[in-house]
Amino acid sequence: MQTNIGGRIMSIYKIINNDVGNFEGIKYINNNKVKFIPCDPANSDYQEYLQWLDEGNTPEPADEVTE
Amino acid sequence: MGGRIMASTINSSTSNGIVITPDTSGEIELQANGVTKAKVTANGLQDANGNSLRGGSYRNLIINGDMRIDQRNAGSAVSFGYIVDRFIATGTGSLDEVVRSYQQVSDAPNGFDYSSKLTITTAETAFTDTEHIGLAQRIEGQNVAHLQWGTANAKTVTLSFWVKSSLTGTFSGVFQNSARDRSYPFEYTISSADTWEYKTVTISGDTTGTWLKDNGIGIRVNFNHGCGPDRKGTVDTWAGADYRASSTQTVELGENLNATWQITGLQLEVGEGASDFEFLPYDVQLQRCQRYYQDFVTDQANMIGEAISTTRIVWGGVFLPCAMRATPTTTVHGANGLAGYVSGYNAVSHYNGGFTMVGMTRNGGGQRSDGSAVLTTGVFYQCRLTLEAEL
Numbered sequence: 028m029q030t031n032i033g034g035r036i037m038s039i040y041k042i043i044n045n046d047v048g049n050f051e052g053i054k055y056i057n058n059n060k061v062k063f064i065p066c067d068p069a070n071s072d073y074q075e076y077l078q079w080l081d082e083g084n085t086p087e088p089a090d091e092v093t094e
Numbered sequence: 095m096g097g098r099i100m101a102s103t104i105n106s107s108t109s110n111g112i113v114i115t116p117d118t119s120g121e122i123e124l125q126a127n128g129v130t131k132a133k134v135t136a137n138g139l140q141d142a143n144g145n146s147l148r149g150g151s152y153r154n155l156i157i158n159g160d161m162r163i164d165q166r167n168a169g170s171a172v173s174f175g176y177i178v179d180r181f182i183a184t185g186t187g188s189l190d191e192v193v194r195s196y197q198q199v200s201d202a203p204n205g206f207d208y209s210s211k212l213t214i215t216t217a218e219t220a221f222t223d224t225e226h227i228g229l230a231q232r233i234e235g236q237n238v239a240h241l242q243w244g245t246a247n248a249k250t251v252t253l254s255f256w257v258k259s260s261l262t263g264t265f266s267g268v269f270q271n272s273a274r275d276r277s278y279p280f281e282y283t284i285s286s287a288d289t290w291e292y293k294t295v296t297i298s299g300d301t302t303g304t305w306l307k308d309n310g311i312g313i314r315v316n317f318n319h320g321c322g323p324d325r326k327g328t329v330d331t332w333a334g335a336d337y338r339a340s341s342t343q344t345v346e347l348g349e350n351l352n353a354t355w356q357i358t359g360l361q362l363e364v365g366e367g368a369s370d371f372e373f374l375p376y377d378v379q380l381q382r383c384q385r386y387y388q389d390f391v392t393d394q395a396n397m398i399g400e401a402i403s404t405t406r407i408v409w410g411g412v413f414l415p416c417a418m419r420a421t422p423t424t425t426v427h428g429a430n431g432l433a434g435y436v437s438g439y440n441a442v443s444h445y446n447g448g449f450t451m452v453g454m455t456r457n458g459g460g461q462r463s464d465g466s467a468v469l470t471t472g473v474f475y476q477c478r479l480t481l482e483a484e485l
Binding site: 060063067069 | 309420421432450451452466484
């Protein structure tokens, strides 16, 4: 699933890492929705994200850790 | 006796005490002044109206069956997603035309304050193939493990509800497991248009299939409002298939512009025969809903935090009123109600930084929010939270 913003195709999922670069979860942005999805197999939003990955999609990478 | 009850056997010589066996009517009535007060029937002990006198608190496996709790929408109409708490509009993504409006309304049968109302605002010409729409509650596996579905000891359950529609005829719904590879279509008939009618449906538990007993989906209870032929199955029969309606339902509600359908008093309980609806105290029902969704309404519990940079707020943590089913998805709202916003501590200004909140657990927490550079370092901000751990 992707969305077209200003002529650019944007992924609606973005990886969120903590300050030392470890994976924390996923940020979901689509239209007026912005939410944080935790890495919990029982979370239905996370299940949807995993299905989205299985369909061959790729999330935006996490922001680089800055010193 | 009033001539109505003639026990064929009253036997006090057995080791089990006094045994009263009814005549061919199959019922024993308990009367006072010639008026029936209670009955013993093949379905157990009943009141004079045939309602089960089965007792016990928390016997209703449906949460928010009286449609009272509406944290998300507070009575506003929605076209998809969750309507009142725990009830979700379901449907295939490939629907051609149909548009629905769901809303918590105060029109309800005697004894109830609310119902959930569906209005078809754009009709589907015809439901084809696997197309379907409906209203569902997904029951957590831990709450239905005692039904022992999927085993030879599977228990019988009874579904009861009040329903009203602008259309008459045969409607249907379905019980399904989590994987949707076990389905049991059931039917009910609405006889009079725009009139509240009480319905009961008794279902023999499924003795095969996989039925989750953990914090996943235990049972799906789905009411259908339009279905293509590929998702219809034989009524009152368990099948190893993904059905959403019975093959003999006569009403495809979604094909009728401005058609309405309302429901309340939904109860699912163990045994044959329905008991009176179990009204839980408001605070108890709210907390049951909060296991799956919580909304920190602005005037109830704002999160307060300090910006430690132009892009990051560190929040004071919160303890949730009850543990959620799973680690929740979190959404941050400004005092203006918009997602991704935070507001100044005085709530005068609102800042769109695409903020989320990291660090919430099933019990609380909430560490930080990161977004774009719209903050002033050292200034306090506030937000409203919504937490979602639906099935």
